[in-house]
């Protein structure tokens with residue numbers, strides 16, 4: 292498949308947005324923004340490659356590391372930053388925060404604080420699309436660590452027997468927090484497991500946005516044809532620590548040389564080099580893209596800052612759709 | 624009104640809702656063959672494999688699938704034969720389904736029903752005899768219904784399926800062999816309205832699920848001794864009809880809660896705490912709980928009889944409280 296100039300520039304711009312967003316989050320976090328932030332940096336090609344193959348009304352389900360997936364799916368910069376900053380305009384009205392980003396308007400059905408738990412929800416969204424004959428697909432992002440949860444195996448089997456229009460996107464960044472994949476998984480090429488569930492599985496260079504995109508397009512087509520699920524194992528790396536609570540970039544358990552080698556494979560660097568090599572972009576345009584990203588983020592920060600704080604009483608709403616059912620209706 | 628078998632009523636209620644609303648579908652182990660307790664009989668023939676889905680033994684992912692389907696516009700029903708097995712799915716039930724509405728700031732809803740059983744008294748031992756309603760009770764965001772008759776089985780099932788929130792329906796398997804009056808055609812019973820099964824003036828006896836018939840029997844025998852028991856079946860634990868319970872206690876000035884679950888951290892503990900907060904001044908004696916002492920359920924019938932409340936132990940407890 293030949294990827295057009297337009298698509299590659301689009302994907303490069305998205306990846307840059309995700310990177311600049313991460314940088315802004317670090318800055319805000321260091322100056323007191325609350326929450327636990329697991330950043331995307333290093334994994335941009337997976338988020339953007341997959342989401343670029345999806346339509347607006349397709350679904351994604353994500354993980355604790357879900358901010359990039361949301362933005363890649365067309366998420367709202369203002370809504371996510373307002374959420375982090377505890378504002379009324381936040382996408383979850385202040386009740387979710389960085390691990391629970393939900394925004395049905397772009398098909399983001401949920402990041403998740405419980406590793407592996409978004410996988411069956413993706414299967415359910417896919418089942419729903421199939422029963423409604425809507426033609427939608429669901430992409431489920433998960434880490435190498437999540438691939439060892441019981442529910443992952445259940446989901447692969449379910450998707451296999453029910454031929455669900457779901458794409459299992461494994462972000463194998465070689466670590467489950469500090470535990471390397473060599474110590475947590477009985478097999479290093481996780482995609483090989485897909486065969487056991489009668490699902491096609493592919494190992495993809497997760498630092499190459501074009502490779503991810505191509506594989507995702509094929510998986511989407513398979514799902515829409517009614518031929519069921521696909522597993523894409525994208526080998527990638529995270530450039531930060533597991534979360535921003537670890538400012539050492541994970542150097543307690545991985546070497547600086549290893550990190551440096553992966554930084555060389557940076558997905559943005561690669562995409563930029565390809566654009567330049569093909570003469571598809573000029574320096575000025577690259578500069579303009581960067582400026583647009585930075586400016587959009589700056590505007591979103593200002594929007595969030597000027598939004599009203601969430602009222603504390605909202606904590607008592609939204610337990611039920613009818614806001615009833617609580618046992619202490621008086622005096623509590 | 625003629626008597627109908629409880630399980631036929633359950634299947635009928637699901638059938639009527641599936642006919643009424645094409646978003647409703649059913650998943651469970653063996654539901655295509657009618658379900659292990661035959662509570663889904665005939666549904667597969669009517670609705671086919673898309674809407675009546677047999678599942679692998681994957682409670683966690685099947686409930687998760689229901690969550691995913693519910694938040695994208697369908698109304699799934701999952702059958703989990705014994706509530707003991709629901710422990711496998713507690714992450715999806717408690718961390719996901721119960722919290723979707725809340726975590727999304729009210730932007731999403733997970734309208735789904737989990738049908739499961741609770742029950743004991745059939746020599747099924749520790750892993751098939753639990754009444755885990757107090758576990759579900761703990762998590763904000765889940766509604767819980769425990770129908771105790773054919774009539775309530777149908778009305779509550781229909782309300783649960785039409786509700787926009789996740790609802791757990793616990794059917795005590797003792798009831799599957801019973802029959803009772805249940806009108807044909809459409810009717811619902813609101814979630815959150817207790818049923819006063821028998822009016823009385825001396826003590827309020829709140830009975831959960833399979834304890835309802837035991838409570839009625841105890842009330843009957845105590846009537847012969849001149850003790851007038853008011854029996855209340857809450858029908859739903861969330862929402863809980865505190866108004867009916869508190870009104871009753873204000874009249875009788877005494878409260879006994881009887882349940883088939885573990886005493887410690889049980890439903891009775893919570894209800895009594897709430898009654899004490901709301902109606903302490905009306906109580907003439909300490910409110911009391913009758914429940915399984917803090918043991919698992921044993922196999923041998925004499926041991927099982929010992930740990931579970933029954934009409935005789937309920938009557939004894941009431942005699943003590945009135946002394």
Ligand SMILES: Cc1ncc(C[n+]2csc(CCOP(=O)(O)OP(=O)(O)O)c2C)c(N)n1
Pocket residue numbers: 329355356404405406433434435436437438462464466467468533
């Ligand atoms: C069920 C569960 N166990 C443990 C955790 C704590 N935890 C959060 S993220 C994480 C590592 C996940 O690794 P992986 O799936 O590879 O994702 P990555 O962080 O590398 O993107 C762990 C152990 C959790 N959130 N949920």
Ligand SMILES: [Mg+2]
Pocket residue numbers: 434435436462463464465466467468
């Ligand atoms: Mg990982």
